[in-house]
Amino acid sequence: MKYFTFILFSISIATTQLVKPVENDTLNYTHVYFEWEQIPGAKSYQIQVAGNDSAEFQNPLIERVDSTLLLIIEDGLEWDKTYQWRIREIDDNDSYGPWSESWSFYILPLHPELSSFNIVIYDSSGVQPGITIMDWLGSGLIYAINVYGDPVWFIDSDVEWNNGMDYKVQFTYFLENGNFIGLADGRESNEPGRVFEMNIENELVWQGPSELEGIGVHHDVFPMQNGNIIALTSQDTLLPVPEEIELPETYMYIDSLPWQGDRIVEWNRDGVEVWSWSVFDHFSFVDWNPNLYQDLLYTHPIPADFHYEWTHSNTVWYDPIDxxxxxxxxxxxxxxxxxxxxGNIIWNMGQEMPSGDVTVGTDLGFSWQHSVKMLDNQNLMMYDNGNENDPFYSRGLEISFTETDSIPDTEIVWEYKLPDSVSSGLMSDCDRLPNGNSLLTSTTSNQILEVSPDSVKVWELLPFQEGSTFRSERIPGLFPQAFSVIQPDFIDEGFGPTIYLPSGETTLEYEIHNEGWMNETYEYSIIDNLGWFSETGTIEISPGIYAIIPMSGVIFDSGIIDTLMFTVIPQHAPLRYKVDTLFVNSQLFNAVGNVFPQKFELFPAFPNPFNPSTTIQFAVETMHTSTLKVYDINGRLVKTLVDEKLDQGIYSVLWKGTDKFGRPVSSGVYFYELQTEYFNQRRKMILLK
Incomplete structure (x- = not known):
C-alpha cells in the first residue's frame, strides 16, 4: 500500500501504550496482571520487569515474550518492592521496535499478621495446582497462599461502608467474575452482620442491607446463578419454657424465653428481599436439645442475656439442577x-428426633456438620465435625442418593477420618477439587489437608500454626477473567488505529484470547457510524485457547472515514467488557493493494471539534505541488502544514493547535484549505478548550 503519514513533517513511529499496572500503581498481590495495547505489525511483544532504578533494565528481573496483549506473572515478584515494566513489539521479521515508556508499581508490605506457612508436599505430581484462599477468624483478614505456603494476596477490613460502621470481613466464595463474596461481622460495633461483594483490590463492589434482625447475616453467604445472593440470617421468637426445664431462681417468674433460629434470605442486587424461608415456619418445636437449653440457662444467669440457640444453621446451598x-x-x-x-421440605436427613420428620440417612451417624454442598455428580459432601462421636473424631464425607418413590436411600461412598488431635468440633470445611482430590479444613487445629480419592495425603498445611480459618478454597489463580482482543492489522494514524479498505464486500478478522482459568462464553458485536457493519454472536472459549471471529460487511462509499467499534462481553463478568475502536478509510485499490485516489479531495478533520489536536487527511490525484494551510475565522494564516510536491496517494497530517511559531492558539473556529494548481477546497474545524 502506498501511504504517507506526516506529523509536523516527520514520519510517526508507533510505540506501545501500557494499560496495567498503571503508573505508580499500588498492589496487594504478588501475582501481577500486565496488559498493553496492540501495536500495528507486531506478531509478539517482549516484556521486561526491573527494579526501581531504570538502569536495572540492563539486567531485568523478568523478561518474557508473549503473542497476545496480556501476561500474568506469578513468580519472581516480592512484597514491599517497587518495580518498573516496559514493552516493545517484535514483527514478522523478528525485528524489535522501540521500547515503550516504563511505568512503575509498588507491591505493599505483607500484612504484619501474615507470614509463610509450613507446608508438607507428599506427592507433588498429585497436588491440585493453584492458590488456597483462607480467612483469619476474627481478624478481618482474607488471604491466599501458593502450594508452598507463601502468601500471594491479602485484603483487610479497612474499607468504607455505606453506614459508616466497622465490620470484620469473612470469605465464603470466590466468584467467576474475579470478585469474592462473604459476610461482614459487625458484632464489635454492635451491628448485625451483612453480605458483601469485594474485588481483589480490597474495594467494595456491593453491600447488602445493614438493618437486619438480631446478629444479622452469619456463617454462610452463597452466590445464586442469577446474580442474587442467598444467606443465613438470625431470627428470634418467644416460646414457652418447656416443662422439662428446671429454671434457676433468677428465672422463676418467667414463662417464655427467646429461641434463636434462622431465616434463609435471598436478596437481589438492589438489596431487595426476593425469597425467604424460616425454620420457625417449617420445623417442629418438639425437636430440640434439652441439655443445651438447660446448660445455657445456668451459663446466662441474667434472663436478659439468654436465648436458646435452637438451630444454629451454618450452611446454605442452592442446587439449580433440583x-x-x-x-x-x-x-x-x-x-x-x-x-x-x-418452600416445602423435601426431606430431612440426620438424627431421628421426636417429631418423626427426619426420614433420610438416619444411620449415617454425622453430628454438628458444616460446609454441606452438592457435587457435580449430585452427591452430597460435608465436614462431619463428629461432636457426638465417642471417642471424638471428625471426618470428610461424600454421600450418594438412590432415588425411590418416596424416601431416597443414602450411602457413604467416600470417607476420610481425621485423628482426634486435629479434628475440629467447630466450623471447618471439606471440598472436592477438580483433580478428584479432597481438601479438608479443620478450624480449631488450623490444619488444611489435601487427600487423593483413595485417601492418601498429597499436601498439608501443618496444624497449630497461627491463623485459624473457617473454610478454604483452592482456585487456579487470582484472575479467572483475563482475555485480550486482537484487531485486524492497522496503521497508527495518531488519532487512532486505521485500516484502508476498498468499496464492496469485506471481512475483518478479530481474535479473542481466553487467558483466564475458566471456560467463558463471550458475546461480541460490531457496529459503525455508517451502517457498513452490523453483526453479533456468542462463542465459548476454553482457557488458553483463542478464537478467530470473522465480521463481514459491505462498504458502499469511497473516500469516507467510518468509525467501527468491536465489543466483547464475558458472560460471567459483563463489567469487564472490552471495546476496540477502528477507523475504516474507504479507498480505491489496485490489484496489489496500492491506494490510487481518482480525484483531489480534502476529508473532514477527525476529531472535530477537537482538543488538543486533530488529524486532516487529503487525497492527491496526480503528482502536484500541494499546500495545506490553517486560517483563523478572520482569514489570517495561522500555519502552513504542507507545501511541497506530492505523489499520487493519501496523506494524513496532525495539527496540534499551534501557530507557525509553535504557540498554542485560542479556542474557536478555524478553516483548513487544500490547494493545488487545479484544485482548491476548504473545510471548517472547531478547537475547544
Whole structure:
C-alpha cells in the first residue's frame, strides 16, 4: 500500500501504550496482571520487569515474550518492592521496535499478621495446582497462599461502608467474575452482620442491607446463578419454657424465653428481599436439645442475656439442577432439602428426633456438620465435625442418593477420618477439587489437608500454626477473567488505529484470547457510524485457547472515514467488557493493494471539534505541488502544514493547535484549505478548550 503519514513533517513511529499496572500503581498481590495495547505489525511483544532504578533494565528481573496483549506473572515478584515494566513489539521479521515508556508499581508490605506457612508436599505430581484462599477468624483478614505456603494476596477490613460502621470481613466464595463474596461481622460495633461483594483490590463492589434482625447475616453467604445472593440470617421468637426445664431462681417468674433460629434470605442486587424461608415456619418445636437449653440457662444467669440457640444453621446451598436449597442445621445434626418454588421440605436427613420428620440417612451417624454442598455428580459432601462421636473424631464425607418413590436411600461412598488431635468440633470445611482430590479444613487445629480419592495425603498445611480459618478454597489463580482482543492489522494514524479498505464486500478478522482459568462464553458485536457493519454472536472459549471471529460487511462509499467499534462481553463478568475502536478509510485499490485516489479531495478533520489536536487527511490525484494551510475565522494564516510536491496517494497530517511559531492558539473556529494548481477546497474545524 502506498501511504504517507506526516506529523509536523516527520514520519510517526508507533510505540506501545501500557494499560496495567498503571503508573505508580499500588498492589496487594504478588501475582501481577500486565496488559498493553496492540501495536500495528507486531506478531509478539517482549516484556521486561526491573527494579526501581531504570538502569536495572540492563539486567531485568523478568523478561518474557508473549503473542497476545496480556501476561500474568506469578513468580519472581516480592512484597514491599517497587518495580518498573516496559514493552516493545517484535514483527514478522523478528525485528524489535522501540521500547515503550516504563511505568512503575509498588507491591505493599505483607500484612504484619501474615507470614509463610509450613507446608508438607507428599506427592507433588498429585497436588491440585493453584492458590488456597483462607480467612483469619476474627481478624478481618482474607488471604491466599501458593502450594508452598507463601502468601500471594491479602485484603483487610479497612474499607468504607455505606453506614459508616466497622465490620470484620469473612470469605465464603470466590466468584467467576474475579470478585469474592462473604459476610461482614459487625458484632464489635454492635451491628448485625451483612453480605458483601469485594474485588481483589480490597474495594467494595456491593453491600447488602445493614438493618437486619438480631446478629444479622452469619456463617454462610452463597452466590445464586442469577446474580442474587442467598444467606443465613438470625431470627428470634418467644416460646414457652418447656416443662422439662428446671429454671434457676433468677428465672422463676418467667414463662417464655427467646429461641434463636434462622431465616434463609435471598436478596437481589438492589438489596431487595426476593425469597425467604424460616425454620420457625417449617420445623417442629418438639425437636430440640434439652441439655443445651438447660446448660445455657445456668451459663446466662441474667434472663436478659439468654436465648436458646435452637438451630444454629451454618450452611446454605442452592442446587439449580433440583431447584432446591440445602440447609445444614448444626444443633439438630440435620440437613434439610427445601423445594425452592414452594418452600416445602423435601426431606430431612440426620438424627431421628421426636417429631418423626427426619426420614433420610438416619444411620449415617454425622453430628454438628458444616460446609454441606452438592457435587457435580449430585452427591452430597460435608465436614462431619463428629461432636457426638465417642471417642471424638471428625471426618470428610461424600454421600450418594438412590432415588425411590418416596424416601431416597443414602450411602457413604467416600470417607476420610481425621485423628482426634486435629479434628475440629467447630466450623471447618471439606471440598472436592477438580483433580478428584479432597481438601479438608479443620478450624480449631488450623490444619488444611489435601487427600487423593483413595485417601492418601498429597499436601498439608501443618496444624497449630497461627491463623485459624473457617473454610478454604483452592482456585487456579487470582484472575479467572483475563482475555485480550486482537484487531485486524492497522496503521497508527495518531488519532487512532486505521485500516484502508476498498468499496464492496469485506471481512475483518478479530481474535479473542481466553487467558483466564475458566471456560467463558463471550458475546461480541460490531457496529459503525455508517451502517457498513452490523453483526453479533456468542462463542465459548476454553482457557488458553483463542478464537478467530470473522465480521463481514459491505462498504458502499469511497473516500469516507467510518468509525467501527468491536465489543466483547464475558458472560460471567459483563463489567469487564472490552471495546476496540477502528477507523475504516474507504479507498480505491489496485490489484496489489496500492491506494490510487481518482480525484483531489480534502476529508473532514477527525476529531472535530477537537482538543488538543486533530488529524486532516487529503487525497492527491496526480503528482502536484500541494499546500495545506490553517486560517483563523478572520482569514489570517495561522500555519502552513504542507507545501511541497506530492505523489499520487493519501496523506494524513496532525495539527496540534499551534501557530507557525509553535504557540498554542485560542479556542474557536478555524478553516483548513487544500490547494493545488487545479484544485482548491476548504473545510471548517472547531478547537475547544
Amino acid at each position: 431447584n432446591a436449597v440445602y440447609l445444614s442445621v448444626r444443633n439438630m445434626s440435620r440437613i434439610t432439602k427445601i423445594d425452592y418454588d414452594t
